[in-house]
Amino acid sequence: MKPLLEIHGLHARVAGNEILKGIDLAIGEGEIHAVMGPNGAGKSTLSAVLTGKPQYEVTEGSVRFKGQDLLAMSPEERSWAGIFLSFQYPVEIPGVSITNFLKTALACRRKAQGLPELAPAEFLALRKEKMALVQMKPEFVKRDVNVGFSGGEKKRNEIFQMAMLDPDLSILDETDSGLDVDALRIVAEGVNRLHTPQKSTIVITHYQRLLDYIVPDYVHILKDGRIVRTAGRELVAQIEEKGYESF
Amino acid sequence: MEKVMLIDGQRPDVTGGAGTLDIRLAAQERLSLVLLVLPAGEEEVTLPIRVMMDGEGADFQLNALCICGKKEKVSVKVHLEHLVPGASSRQLIRCVAGGESRVSFDGLIKVLPGAQRTEAFQTSNNILLSERAKVSTQPQLEIYADDVKCSHGATTGTLDEDEQYYMRSRGITLEQARLLQLRSFVWPVLAAVSDEQLRGRLDDRVRQALSRL
Structure with missing residues (x-):
């Protein structure tokens, strides 16, 4: 399997606290990896470090x-390279429509790649195709980014953005948190539709339930800043049964 | 009624030489005033506004925006009095200050004795884009009636880094992210312009002012 992402001995801290204490992880093309762990294990820190969040310092x-x-790239450069993070807590941007937001995002990327801006008709066609993929109603994209959205709508909007940006590596950070069963299923179906043999996904989660829909090839347990166990999907059932204590 | 006033390099004075903008609202009169202060560079803009809420059911809405990025000195003073019962006023003042600009906002709301059932709200939000820019806000409430709903609040801050990170993670450059944030900040003021064509033209002017920052 061709490696897409290779993490070696990653240590990181935020606000003076060391959170990641030596992470090794390799993600191959087409693979789905679940990173599970108790609260405070460093799951969100890992996604923050991979996407270049300010205030997070890699020490080793x-x-x-x-x-x-x-690690030498800015957050936007990482996006252009093909990394996407679905946020646990998506940010609200009043006065900026989803359409305008995504137009800006695509224009920035195309400019960086030396391409001209998409023609309006091309953009609209792309938007229509991706909206169908995540089952979004047309009026949705006219709304301001995440303003007044329910938990489910926010996560759906994340997946819609993911569809528009077409990343090679998607990181889903606690995408299941705050979702009811129906919303969870819609979001998971969207993620599954976007998956191809070339694309990889890291699913960061606390619980089993999202993994009933997005089935991982590998499961890692992250505990106290280290990956303490890696196995196949059978590990999920063991965690559910025994909790994280025994690992 | 809706009034839109634009103060820029060409139109530094909107008071017609009077020095003060005087507004008096009689019973059931409604006025929505949108004020855009977009100075060009080094000038001083002083704008005193006096509003007399002088009739029951009168309603006054002020939405003001000020964008400064160089060495401007802008001073907006709103003196608003509720003289009679049952009138309402709402003020939103948003300022973006960069460069070495100085922006001050003084807002006095006075509710006179007997002006019961008054509703008066005032919010002032400011964004500082440089360490050399200064914003001062002085909201003041003087209330001499007991059955009223009044509040005022002021915030001053910088552009939020978490928002920028969210946008950058989508491939939006830091420069564009800042523009979107500023646009988001100024939007509620522009939204108060009900005529879509006029709003579009003003929006263009605001965009230009923001992109110069």
């Missing part, structure tokens, strides 16, 4: 994405 280790030094 390396991360390569498609062979490039990921």
Whole structure:
């Protein structure tokens, strides 16, 4: 399997506290990895570090994405390279419509890649196709980014953005939190439809339930800043049965 | 009625030489005033506004926006009095200050004795884009009636880094992210313009002002 993401001995801290204490993880093309762990294990820190969140400081280790030094890139450069993070808590941006937001995002990326802006008709066609993929109603994209959205709508909007940006590596950070069963299913179906043999996904979650819909190839247990166990999907049932204590 | 006033390099004075903008609202009169202060660079803009709520059922809405990025000195003073019962006023003042600009907002709401059932609200929000820019806000409430709903609040801050990170994680450059944030900040003021065409034209002016920051 061609490695897409290679993490070696990653240590990171935020506000003076060391959270990641030596992470090794390799994600191959087409693979779905679940990262599970108790609260405070460092799950969200891992997603923050991979996407270059300010205030998070890498003190040791390396991360390569498609062979490039990921840690040397700005958050936007990482996005252009093909990384996407579905936020646990998506940010509200009043006065900026989803359409305008995504137009700006695509324009920035195309500019960085030396491409001209998409023609309005091309953008609309792309938007229509991706909206169908995540079963979104047309009026949705006219709304301001995440303003007044329910928990389910926010997560659906994340997956819609993911569809529009077409990343090679998607990181879903606690995408299941705050979702009822129906919303969870719609979001998971969207993620599954976007999956291809070339695309990889990291599902960060606390619970089993999202993994009933998005079935991982590998499951990692993250505890106190380290991956303490890696196995196949059978590990999920063991966690559900025994909790994280025994690992 | 709706009034839109634009103060820029060409139109530094909207009071017609009077120095003060005087407004008096009689019973059931409604006025929505949108004020855009977009100075061009180094000028001083002083705008005193006096509003007399002088009739039952009168309603006054002020939505003001000020964008400064160089060495402007802008001072907006709103003196609003509720003289009679049963009138309402709402003020939203938003300022973006960069460069070495100085922006001050003084807002006095006075509810006179007997002006019961008054509703008067005032909010002032400011964004500082540089360490050399200064914003001062002085909201004041003087209330001499007991059956009223009044509040005022002021915030001053910088652009939020978490929002920027969210946008950048979607491939939006920091520069564009800042523009979107500023646009988001100024939007409620623009939204008060009900004529879509006029709003579009003003929006263009605001965009230009923001992109110069």
